[in-house]
Amino acid sequence: MPEIPQFSSWPSAFGYYPSGSKEEIVLRTSILVLILAASFACAQSRRSEQRFRAQVPRMWDDAAMADLELPLPRARYSLRQVKAEYYYRIPIRPVYKTYPVYPIQNEPAGYIDRLQHEDPAVVFDSGKLKSRQDWIRAGELVFDAPIALFGMDAVRDPGFVARTGVPLASDGSIPTLRYVIRKKGTVQLGSFSCGMCHTRVQPDGSLIKGAQGNFPGDRVVAFSVRRLAAADMEQALKEAQYNARSTFQVPWAIPDPLHEPWFNMPLAQHLAAYEAIPPGVFARHRSSVFAPPQLPDLIGIAGRRYLDKSGLQQHRGIVDLMRYAALNQGADDLGDYGGFIPAASDFKTTVDPLTQERYSDEQLYALALYLYSLRPPANPNPSDQLSESGRKVFERQGCASCHTPPAYTNNKLLPARGFEVPTEHRAKYEIMDVHVGTDPVLTMETRRGTGYYKVPSLLGVWYRGPFEHNGSVATLEDWFNADRLRDDYLPTGWKGSGVERRPVKGHEFGLKLTTTEKKALIAFLRTL
Ligand code: HEC
Ligand code: HEC
Known part of the structure; x- marks a missing residue:
């Protein structure tokens, strides 16, 4: 909660406008209303702060x-x-x-x-x-x-x-x-x-x-x-x-x-x-x-x-x-x-x-x-014409069916290649029957596996990377580069020990866009 300055320390904010015209009075009144609203919100949250009672659950049940x-x-x-x-x-x-x-x-x-x-x-x-x-x-x-x-x-x-x-x-x-x-x-x-x-x-x-x-x-x-x-x-x-x-x-x-x-x-x-x-x-x-x-x-x-x-x-x-x-x-x-x-x-x-x-x-x-x-750092990437046209690409391509705003994930699990969904999972978990075709080893062959990959949130992609569940590509540009599907691709993120070249398979969404569309899409993603 940011500190709201006390009234007494704001005289110049009021004194700045010469008194007189109707517009100025309206302006001053609306500033006053804003400040009152802010201090009301602050008092509310102080009250809820006072009401805060830590209820520590017994964690291991x-x-x-x-x-x-x-x-x-x-x-x-x-x-x-x-x-x-x-x-x-x-x-x-x-x-x-x-x-x-x-x-x-x-x-x-x-x-x-x-x-x-x-x-x-x-x-x-x-x-x-x-x-x-x-x-x-x-x-x-x-x-x-x-x-x-x-x-x-x-x-x-x-x-x-x-x-x-x-x-x-x-x-x-x-x-x-x-x-x-x-x-x-x-x-x-x-x-x-x-x-x-x-x-x-x-x-x-x-x-x-x-x-x-x-x-x-x-x-x-x-x-x-x-x-x-x-x-x-x-x-x-x-x-x-x-x-x-x-x-x-x-x-x-x-x-x-x-x-x-x-x-x-x-x-x-x-x-x-x-x-x-x-x-x-x-x-x-x-x-x-x-x-x-x-x-x-x-x-x-x-x-x-x-x-x-x-x-x-x-x-x-x-x-x-x-x-x-x-x-x-x-x-x-x-x-x-x-x-x-x-x-x-x-x-x-x-x-x-x-x-x-x-x-x-x-x-x-x-x-x-x-x-x-935790809150994300201030995003330096402006929403502008380019990112707005990227938003349209995002919508047209159906990205939002999985990366659904506002969390930019639908919170669903998608079966990996080779996994057959057990019937009882359908009632218990949020499953979407689409294979995105990314590398199955992490989820099929390790003790962290489930047979699924979840749809990741796209919030904050501007300050992170590498991407994909193994971090195989360094940047968003690489993620939307169709060359990554080729056997002679040089992964820009994690490659594997002794591996020179290998494809980064799956998630082919957006790979066939034109260069201009990709630029716009990435600009949009970086505003999230
Ligand atoms: C040695 C490195 C390491 C340490 C230490 C570590 N983590 Fe992690 N954490 C990871 C990795 C790697 C993953 C991803 C695992 C995966 O996807 O299977 C992860 C995943 C997570 C996730 C899941 C997030 C998501 O969106 O899927 C949470 C939550 C998390 N860590 C919290 C913590 C907390 C809290 C601590 C300290 C108590 C902690 N981690 C300590 C490496 C670490
Ligand atoms: C059918 C669901 C689905 C659709 C549609 C979809 N994605 Fe994804 N997306 C996923 C899944 C699942 C992953 C994680 C794949 C993995 O790492 O194995 C992912 C990963 C990503 C990542 C990497 C995120 C990270 O943190 O590594 C980006 C970026 C992304 N998607 C953007 C898009 C865009 C843009 C579109 C539309 C052009 C799109 N996705 C369409 C399901 C989908």
Whole structure:
């Protein structure tokens, strides 16, 4: 809510017009009416602010959890969640105060020494939160709170920025990573906050929180393993193989046809698959280095019925968003997929909950309120004649039947090539029987799969990219370039390890437009 200036500070706004004519009086009166209306609205919202009572739901409810995700295409291997009784035994991770991380070249003199003298401080205390704004601000702290801690060596390696391409903020820091002090004298590198993957660092170093992130996470993974390998090759290989299995292995075929050869490759080749993944795309757990999902824009998330490219999780209200955050930051790895437990050291023995950490329900509630509060940055692209003619192209081409305003998605799931919709899905989910023909691997062959792809929202395409569920094309121009269907196409986004050329298939809408029409259509899309 923007601050509305007090009456007493506005005298010049009234004094500007010389008194006299009727028009001026009308003008002044209408300004007055506007201000009165604004202050009325403000008082209303202050009252609703006073009325705001945080109602933190008990997030993990066994019945709701069992029905939350869509089944995998091989339904027998769908995630079986841990039970509430188990989940709530996991200790809560406090949200600590954090500090900026600088590449060694930009690190202020004596910085780490100074941090070593800092006391640990917990900054999230739900007992102190009163208004909705308090909760939202606290939710931002949760969004930026690292959940995994590492040593500082890799990030302070002089080659870190050059070799990973991690983007820097305007103050020279790495805004997506933070130092954490949980014990005085021990400074640790904190990572895997929501903000690490869901913050976009603009070319000028400014940040768009919640937008499609551009932290090159997979390259950072590969960089760290390569450093470890230089010291201890055997250990590095062991860790890399365990992590790859835990993150990507599928349980329905042993050996895993998609990944098994890759698990066993020499380390350099194995890591090349991570290094081939560009910023804006991330091989999230349960997906695949051979079908990594594009990072979504979280701004506008309230308008989306399904979460993830495959529509894996339902989003029926705030508690489902809390569940998504809990599951994807550790809890789904504790459950099992037809007997396969990703977090277990042997992939099959139930993990001791006391060795884990979780968010509190209060933290998740604050986080979800924060995500709902995110607004897009001011759009610099004007609506003009070109974009208006693009709007007509959009309408003529029937884009709106799927990308329906105002959310620019109809929130439906479309079956991928090779998926037969089970009858019981029709009553339960929003399904549209159209195949857009994009690559089916992510949704058919991974633990994030459902057999569907959802219709993505087109809001905010002007500040994001790469596009398509694997981020295979860098720009909208590339998405509407018919050459991408050719076998000798050079994808401008994610290509795949060792892949030189390949087609980016499917979604042929708009590909046959004239150059002028495409220009107009893209200009229109950039105004959204
Ligand atoms: C390591 C990177 C990473 C971290 C950390 C991360 N995410 Fe994500 N997130 C992703 C990727 C990649 C996807 C896309 C997954 C897909 O489409 O299958 C995603 C998807 C989502 C979605 C679904 C959005 C949509 O429109 O489909 C939400 C919501 C989300 N993340 C919220 C969060 C929150 C909240 C946190 C912190 C609690 C978080 N994420 C932490 C990488 C990350
Ligand atoms: C039948 C439904 C349907 C129609 C019609 C349709 N789209 Fe899509 N659109 C989709 C789906 C589904 C995807 C996601 C495909 C994927 O990544 O696998 C998508 C993806 C996109 C993307 C990429 C978004 C991103 O974040 O990666 C853009 C841009 C887009 N569509 C624009 C259009 C335009 C413009 C039109 C009309 C010329 C159109 N679409 C017609 C269903 C449709």
